[in-house]
Each structure stands twice: as structure tokens, then as C-alpha cells.
Amino acid sequence: MVGGYAGKLIGIDLSRDKIIETSLQEEVLRQYLGGRGLGAKILWDRLGSRWEKVNPLGPENLFLALTGPLTGYFHGARICVTGKSPQNNGIIGSTVSGEFPIELKCSGWDGVIVAGRAEEPVYILINNDKVEIKSAKHVWGKDGKTTLRILTKEVKEELDKRNEKYGIQKEPAALYTGPAGDNRVRVAAVQQKWSHAAGYGGYGAVMGSKNLKAIVAKGTGPLPPVANPEEVKRLMQEYEKRSLSRDRDRTRRWGTGYAGYEVGADRSAEPVRNWQEEWHDEKAIGGPRFDFRYWVKRYWGDYGCAVTCMKLAVIKAGPYKGAITDNPDYEMEAYLGPNLGVFNAGEIIYLSSLLEDLGYSGINGGNVLAFATELYQRGILKKSDLDGLELRWGDTPALAELAKRIAARDGEYFDILAEGTYRAALKISELKGVNVLPYAVHVKGVEIGAHGTRSDEDYTHDICYACSVQGGDHTSTVKDAYDDMTMVFQDSAVYCAIIAWGGKIKGLDWRFLRVLTGWDITEEEWKRELGHRIIHIQRTAELLGGPDISWKPPKDDDNPPRFYEPLPTGPYKGSVTDRKEVERRRREYYEAVGWDENGIPKSDVLKKLNLLDVDKALDRVR
């Protein structure tokens, strides 16, 4: 097999209780690498012909967890989860860090494809070449920390027993869901460890829909062999040196934990009260308030990481005693802080810890909570709709109750909100006879990351979400169909984007791919051709959509209405996203990526890439 790969995937059909091995073809891997790229290819091959009819939460969908060639060797180990997304009805590649991909690769597998639906809750146990489906009835509905504790203990004890002579083995690693996933809440994440989530895409709900609580893996082999071991070692030392040279008091020492103050106060690009504002000057959520009161580990990371941007936060006293989370990182600080009107470090840690336990994506789930709270502010959602709950900005116990009720789909409006911001907005507009879509901050069903476009002071501009095949995903934004292919590469070679942040390792990742695999892929080839191939497949899936919603560009390749409302406060008061600029940039992007004026991939472009079946399928929307 080509360097860096185990060369095979596990296929599990939960409906038929069947486990099969699938070999990977080198030609396919060279074109799609792994993770998001390979996932898009597999999904298209298997579901493309009937895409519109596939219910993302039905047994006909697939749940994929795929590593990439760089996973484990390049620092910042991640795994990419994908499938037909219950958020945009397309394909989203969502990555999460942790040791699970290491255990998987050391078991001799590059990934897992799960089909069907188990009759009763199960988890999958992978131990080298032994793969089993086991009952998860005892952890179904359980919160994240409890689930992980029980499964880790149970599997470790069993494996230690199996290998008694060996001595003590390290614990297994798990991909799992919390109650929100079990209840098919469309903003549920797939999690690892604590506070590690693949949030975008709603794949926790896909796991839940398959009655799949977790995949647990323990491998005792080495990582697969590489093409040029000496060069790999040399480059590992080089990227480590570059990473360690990053300013110790910023990226490494603070992670993104100081940005909850900075992005609002300095850049006016942080969501405040469901994006009604993007500026605040609340020093009470400044980095030092988290750092010196709550951080018990100032450098916390995952397999192979020399950056360790995470920080372990623990509340040891007071009403929120026992809350544990990482940092929180910037996205959680913003979405569970200012965007809910919460301006207290301890309360943000508590909400972050709670949402993780409940199995939410903190961004997407936080967006839903804020959307509901704004509807309450406007008198559209009433106390009587919410079983007496009074939803006020900054009322942490009320917001916590809302999160719990939505995760349990417990009550009419909580059940509606569990469908995610956009679907809930459609339903509530219908029930209340008021158009609430102007308050839904999403792009094509995917709630937007915590970086606004109105001040134009953050890295996010005009079309960066509007034209992305991953919608509101702040880790896969769009620029010119060239530079933005780097993000597609990160999700497909599968390593951490934070590592690449700031340009310190620029160029090294491509070189690394070459010495690892022995292929001659260049940055140019990826950005001109290979990356585009993946984007076209994702775009086609998104355009076909269904069964409940499909998208009609260019109308739907746009920012949410809120981004065109002038900022009401702060130094950038009056700033809006320029609609004319968005339209101009959208036309430019369509041209650059090879889509027609309706945003549909052009026939000749697809033919040149030999994506003939993709081209043919697009006749269904042309």
C-alpha cells in the first residue's frame, strides 16, 4: 500500500449485523486523499444516483469516519466524519481531534463506513483486526462524560483480560455522541475525549439515527509504513521547530481563549445577542479571567501536537462547581457567552461544559439557543410555548434549561428547535404567522461560526460563508477557489487547521504529503484540480439536496439577512456587508471555480475532470 495508509476500511451494516473489509485503490486515494475528499467520493458513488431521496436521518444514509494520509504523522491528529448532512442535505466534512484516529490506524484501518440502523442501541468495538458490534443499551441517553467513562472502563477491562500476559494496555479511544445525538437533534456533534467535537454537519444526529452510540478503538500495531522514513523524520523535526517558534504567549500560551474579548472589543466581529450586535467591551470575559481563575492546565493537546492550543478549565467552587471544559476556545466563548448575553467567565465555562455533556455542537447549538432567545425577546415565542420558561439574555439557568429540553426534544417548541435554526425558523414562521427567517443566522442550513463580516476586520468577508459548500463553517470559508483549497486539503489529508494557522508551516504540509506517500502531488495540482473535484461533488450533493429542503443559487448563496443590517453599536457602528460587493465576488467565484451563473458546476469543467456521472446527475437541477 502507498505510504501513510493502512489501505483498507471497515464497512459495517447495522441493519444486517454484517462487517466487511473494503480495500482502497491507490488511484482513488491519490485523487481524494482521505477524510472529506474520500468521504465525498464514497458518498457520491454509493448514494449519488438517488441523492434527493436519501433521508440523512434514515437507515439509507451512511456515517463515515475517515482518517487521511497525514493523520498521526503530521502533528494535530484528527479524524473527519461525514455522510449526507441533516443540516444542508449535502456533504460536509467535519473534523475532530483526539487519539481515536491513531487507535484506528494502529488497528490497521483508515476509516469506518457505517450503514443501516441497528435494532437496539449499539457501539462498535475495533481491536486490531477484530471488529464487533456490542450493546450500548446501558449508555443510551447518557451524557458525554458518563458515556466515555463507562465505555472506556468496560472496554479496557475486557481488552486487558484478553491480553493478560501482555501487561497493562493503554486505554482505548472513542468517537461518541451525547443525548442530543441519541435524539437525532440536528445540531448534535460527534465527540472525542471531552470538549472535542466535530460540530458542523449534524453527524451526531446521524449516529443517533443509526442507534449507534459510539465507536471504540484500540490498536496495538504501529502506524502504517511511509514512503521515505528518513525524510518524514526530518520534516517532523522541521515543522515541530516552526510550531514551537510561535509566540509562546499567544497561540501556544493562550490558544484562542483570549479572543472572546478581543474579537468583540477590537474587531467588532463577535456575535452578541444572536448577532444583533458584534461589538462589546466586556472585560469580565477577558482571557485572564478564564486563565487565572479556571485553567488548571495551560497546555493541553492531542496526539503529536506541539502547539497544544487547548487549556483545561475547571470550576471548583460556587453554583457551577464541577463544570469542566477546554479553554473554552473562542467559538464557545462567543457562542455561549456574548451571543447569549452571558458576560461571565464562569457561566460560559458552565454552559460550554453542559452543551458538551448534552452532545451539542457548541456553535450550531449555541446559535439555536440564541435564535430562540431573540424570538422570546420579540414576543414571538412566549412563556406558554416554553412550558413557563422565561428566556432572557444572560439568564444562564434558563438557557441551560432550554438546552436540556431541546436535547431531549421534550415539548412541542423544544422539538421544533431541535431541527436546527433554519428548519425551526421555517416551522415557527408557519405556526406563528410571522416571518422569523430574518433572525436565523445560517447559510444553507448550517449555522455560522463566530466571525462576522460586517466590520470587515476579521478574516471572514463578503462571500466567505455564502459560497462555501460547507455553509456557515468558519473552518472552510471561500475566497478565490485557489487559496481556499488549503482548507479542503486540511480536511482531506486530515490534520489540524490550527497548526497551519498563521502561515508558520506554509508549504511543509505539501512536502510532507510527498515524502509520506511517494506521490508527486504539488500544491498547484491540488489547488487547480484535485481540490476542485471535491468541491464539485459537494456542490452537486448540496444542489440536489432533499428530501425536505433543497437550495436555489444564486439566491441561497448569500449571507443571512442580519449581516446586511448596519452594526448598531461600537466603533464600526453603521457598517454592513456590502451587498453589491457580495454579488460581484459571487460572480467572480463562480467563474473561478467553474460554475455557471446559477451556481451549477459547468458541464465542460466536470467533463475535463472526468466527473461524468456528477455532470449527468446535475441535469436533474439544470
Place this chain on the structure above:
Amino acid sequence: MRNVPEKKKKWISRDYLKCTGCRRCEIACTLYHENQIWPEASRVRVFMLVPGVEIPHLCAQCTDHPCVESCAFDALSVDEKTSAVLVDREKCTACGACIGACPGKVPHIHPRDNYILICDLCGGTPQCAEVCIKAGYNALRVVKERPSISHNLFARTPEELTRDVAENLYGEKAEELI
């Protein structure tokens, strides 16, 4: 009778509270010994029975060497220069007696080959401590000191160490996390 050793020897000091869980020590160890990345073949293994509580688990170089004593095949010896426990792969039968003798259950059988894995201090320049110090974490550091009976106290199981560190980090909450 108190035994005062004459010479200072290398020892890997460990601060579990500072371990980031980056496991670069495992990578460095196995690149050195196995010429590939192999977590379970590492002579230092980071246990994470509870997330956030990462325990780099490696030989404590006890002064009384219960592992060496337990070996019926004369496969284990103490390196005079470094004081590390050395494994003679030819003699080792992978019987596991040393695992049972170690108060910390530190040794483990190589996942592919038939011999026991025990930290050998990389012949005097432990790779794990090098990468840990380079990153500024200092969870593992090489110190030079007289072999001390206190070193023996580090030969504890991952479970025992996890219990202590979890309480330090998580306070009262630790009990329900373990």
C-alpha cells in the same frame, strides 16, 4: 541499614500535572527504538483513563529493582553507567514475571516481538524528556542525582496515579469521573 549510593545517576523526573497529553514522548521513544511511530510499543506510554489526566508511565528506576530480582532467566540487569534496567532480548522469554513484580505494572510485552519493554534511558539521552523540554512542558526531565528511595514511590499503576492527579485537577468532581 541506610544505603548511601556513591554516584549521581540519571533519572527521568516526572510532573504529571504538567503533561499536556501531546504524546510526543511516545513518538520520540518509538522513532528511536522502533524507527516508526508505535504508541503501544513505546517504553513511555501516556495513559488517559480520564481526559485531562494524562499520565506518562515509565520505569521509575527503583533502587531495589524488584523486576530484576524477579527474573528467572537473567534477562534483566542494571546499567552501571545510567542505572537504567536493561533487557537482554535473547534471554527474555516474555514470561511476564517482572510485570507482576513491578509495583507500578510498568513493563509490558512488545506488541509484536517476544520480549519485555522497559525504559533504557536511550543509553543516556532519553528522547522523551528531550522533546518534552523542547516544548517547554517539562513534564519529563532528565535530572542527575543520587539514586533515591523516593524514586521507588513513582512505581505506581496508571489507575493509582490517575486517582491522585484527578483529585488535584478536578477536586471533589474527581470521584465521579473515575
